[in-house]
Amino acid sequence: MTPAEFEFAPSGRIVFGAGRAAELAFHARTLGSRALVCTGAHPGRHGALLERLGMPFQTFSVPGEPTVETARAGGEQGRGMGADLVVAIGGGSVIDLGKAVAMLLANGGDPLDYLEIIGAGRLIERPSAPLIAAPTTAGTGSEATANAVLASPGDRCKASLRSAFMVPSVAVVDPLLSSSCPPAVTASSGLDALTQCLEPFVSLRANPVTDALAREGLKRAATGLRRSYCDGNDLEARTDMALCSLLGGIALANAKLGAVHGLAGVIGGTVDIPHGAACAAVLVATVEANVRALRLREPASRALDKYREAAQLLTGRTDAAIEDGTAWIAETVRLLGIGTLSSYGLRPEQAGEVVSKARQASSTKGNPIELRDDELHGVLNASI
Numbered sequence: 001m002t003p004a005e006f007e008f009a010p011s012g013r014i015v016f017g018a019g020r021a022a023e024l025a026f027h028a029r030t031l032g033s034r035a036l037v038c039t040g041a042h043p044g045r046h047g048a049l050l051e052r053l054g055m056p057f058q059t060f061s062v063p064g065e066p067t068v069e070t071a072r073a074g075g076e077q078g079r080g081m082g083a084d085l086v087v088a089i090g091g092g093s094v095i096d097l098g099k100a101v102a103m104l105l106a107n108g109g110d111p112l113d114y115l116e117i118i119g120a121g122r123l124i125e126r127p128s129a130p131l132i133a134a135p136t137t138a139g140t141g142s143e144a145t146a147n148a149v150l151a152s153p154g155d156r157c158k159a160s161l162r163s164a165f166m167v168p169s170v171a172v173v174d175p176l177l178s179s180s181c182p183p184a185v186t187a188s189s190g191l192d193a194l195t196q197c198l199e200p201f202v203s204l205r206a207n208p209v210t211d212a213l214a215r216e217g218l219k220r221a222a223t224g225l226r227r228s229y230c231d232g233n234d235l236e237a238r239t240d241m242a243l244c245s246l247l248g249g250i251a252l253a254n255a256k257l258g259a260v261h262g263l264a265g266v267i268g269g270t271v272d273i274p275h276g277a278a279c280a281a282v283l284v285a286t287v288e289a290n291v292r293a294l295r296l297r298e299p300a301s302r303a304l305d306k307y308r309e310a311a312q313l314l315t316g317r318t319d320a321a322i323e324d325g326t327a328w329i330a331e332t333v334r335l336l337g338i339g340t341l342s343s344y345g346l347r348p349e350q351a352g353e354v355v356s357k358a359r360q361a362s363s364t365k366g367n368p369i370e371l372r373d374d375e376l377h378g379v380l381n382a383s384i
Contacts, residue, residue, distance in 0.1 A: 141249020
């Protein structure tokens with residue numbers, strides 16, 4: 001049923017289109033005078049953009065997924081140079097790091113003061129320093145969300161900083177920035193983007209606005225995901241996936257996610273696996289488990305209709321059943337070369353710990369039905 005009332009928090013300013021990254025310097029000069037620029041492992045890739053920034057800056061490289069320690073180091077560097085602006089040019093890891101640093105510059109303290117689960121969970125009281133996010137992958141939608149995920153290797157988990165104050169001031173989404181993204185990253189990030197449209201669509205917290213965003217995002221995934229993997233220079237496909245990622249980010253920020261992300265977050269803290277690959281590895285089995293549970297325990301659930309509609313959007317067939325949609329996803333996962341969880345090192349004996357932690361994850365709370373432990377174990381068994 002459509003909710004009688006709901007809330008919707010829009011993202012910051014969005015600048016979208018091929019070539020729009022050239023406007024990054026203009027937006028930077030309207031927001032600050034000294035920038036900390038967060039990038040991936042090779043900041044030289046963005047030399048042309050940085051040369052035109054028009055203000056003093058220092059770079060801070062994020063070689064992998066951001067950790068508590070890298071966020072701490074980024075905050076210290078930003079404070080040391082007197083940065084009043086953060087620019088994040090990179091994938092979801094870089095943008096999450098940029099969001100964490102911008103928050104620390106304004107609020108002070110240490111990441112552990114604010115982190116959920118492993119930290120003190122202190123309320124973020126002040127708006128973050130201005131942040132410009134320029135994604136170079138189409139996956140996480142982090143340029144439009146209000147949280148940043150940090151890994152804590154010692155705790156073998158990932159945890160979030162979360163506040164409406166952390167939404168980037170400006171998102172510069174230029175599909176051309178993703179044209180050099182390698183196929184493996186295109187696959188992992190793209191399947192994450194697809195998942196981040198599907199899960200908010202069937203979420204317990206979905207509303208008419210998030211439904212509209214998720215529908216369009218699923219359409220874009222259907223037309224762009226496989227093509228962008230096969231040909232990274234296909235600008236139309238890259239544009240479709242940039243939109244899919246952006247729309248999914250806005251949708252999930254307002255309607256939450258589900259068990260796929262609840263499991264993937266824990267798996268990513270347990271073994272070395274790209275986040276999108278973890279989502280893709282458990283996606284089909286999770287959808288099948290949700291559908292079985294809904295048909296058995298809540299056959300009148302609107303989520304079943306939405307899974308059917310998603311199948312129609314992904315396959316392009318108006319007569320598609322839910323099973324046709326899961327078959328399309330399974331084939332896409334195979335075509336894009338995503339392995340099983342065991343291929344990334346997850347062992348069957350680790351399933352109990354994963355299920356226990358995933359049940360407590362914030363993402364899981366948006367799932368269209370509460371899955372029992374045996375059902376979550378079934379998902380993992382089918383995905384290993």
